[in-house]
Amino acid sequence: xxxxxxxxxxxxxxxxxxxxxxxxxxxxxxxxxxxxxxxxxxxxxxxxxxxxxxxxxxxxxxxxxxxxxxxxxxxxxxxxxxxxxxxxxxxxxxxxxxxxxxxxxxxxxxxxxxxxxxxxxxxxxxxxxxxxxxxxxxxxxxxxxxxxxxxxxxxxxxxxxxxxxxxxxxxxxxxxxxxxxxxxxxxxxxxxxxxxxxxxxxxxxxxxxxxxxxxxxxxxxxxxxxxxxxxxxxxxxxxxxxxxxxxxxxxxxxxxxxxxxxxxxxxxxxxxxxxxxxxxxxxxxxxxxxxxxxx
Numbered sequence: 082x083x084x085x086x087x088x089x090x091x092x093x094x095x096x097x098x099x100x101x102x103x104x105x106x107x108x109x110x111x112x113x114x115x116x117x118x119x120x121x122x123x124x125x126x127x128x129x130x131x132x133x134x135x136x137x138x139x140x141x142x143x144x145x146x147x148x149x150x151x152x153x154x155x156x157x158x159x160x161x162x163x164x165x166x167x168x169x170x171x172x173x174x175x176x177x178x179x180x181x182x183x184x185x186x187x188x189x190x191x192x193x194x195x196x197x198x199x200x201x202x203x204x205x206x207x208x209x210x211x212x213x214x215x216x217x218x219x220x221x222x223x224x225x226x227x228x229x230x231x232x233x234x235x236x237x238x239x240x241x242x243x244x245x246x247x248x249x250x251x252x253x254x255x256x257x258x259x260x261x262x263x264x265x266x267x268x269x270x271x272x273x274x275x276x277x278x279x280x281x282x283x284x285x286x287x288x289x290x291x292x293x294x295x296x297x298x299x300x301x302x303x304x305x306x307x308x309x310x311x312x313x314x315x316x317x318x319x320x321x322x323x324x325x326x327x328x329x330x331x332x333x334x335x336x337x338x339x340x341x342x343x344x345x346x347x348x349x350x351x352x353x354x355x356x357x358x359x360x361x362x363x364x365x366x367x368x369x370x371x372x373x374x375x376x
Contacts, residue, residue, distance in 0.1 A: 092123075132186050142181045165189050220275075231272075252366075276297060280314050307343050349369070
């Protein structure tokens with residue numbers, strides 16, 4: 082399995098300060114600390130209340146721009162149910178020194194749900210259901226397109242099956258059955274706004290409540306079942322029961338069948354994550370076991 086892709090562009094502290102100084106000079110001398118580096122972006126914390134989100138490779142630039150376009154549209158509905166999002170404070174434009182879009186966003190309180198015991202997550206299962214009911218509204222024609230997320234499951238069949246072949250048979254067999262059930266389900270009849278990457282690493286919790294959803298780079302339009310797969314990534318049986326009950330009649334039974342299949346696909350993909358992201362690999366195997374227990 083490969084490590085995370087190498088950065089194509091890097092900025093040191095002085096380079097990040099130069100970006101900030103060009104758009105918000107009043108913030109340019111605040112304390113600045115690099116706090117996270119993923120496959121696509123590097124995040125720096127600026128003072129107490131701001132973060133600088135900078136792409137590290139060209140493929141990530143459209144993702145930053147998708148966030149800049151979509152989050153101002155989506156945040157009011159999510160804020161209405163008490164869930165914050167990193168709506169850009171400044172949509173940074175390319176400069177002579179750094180040729181890509183970047184963002185200044187609020188630093189949101191809370192901790193990632195990734196790594197928390199699933200039983201603890203039950204406390205905010207109702208919150209997540211309310212957030213998704215608010216998010217999953219019809220998307221406009223110019224919503225960002227993502228060819229891998231929220232699409233018909235058949236579009237990802239070859240990719241999922243190729244990864245299943247590399248898993249132990251004790252996992253691959255049950256996950257393939259779940260995947261097949263999703264392929265056989267009725268297709269989606271709506272195209273709604275999706276977070277597009279809704280796993281516990283992109284969920285912040287604070288005081289036992291869902292406080293924020295972050296990393297909307299894969300925001301897109303499509304089948305709501307894709308986001309609902311979070312029910313298996315984040316919760317145990319009790320939490321998932323509360324999550325689904327709180328969702329009410331917003332989603333029909335066939336949508337939940339497709340959601341379970343997407344959860345199986347995501348478990349497979351996460352189990353093949355890079356060697357330097359053991360936390361995501363562990364999430365993949367934990368999710369696979371959660372799905373199999375409920376099969």
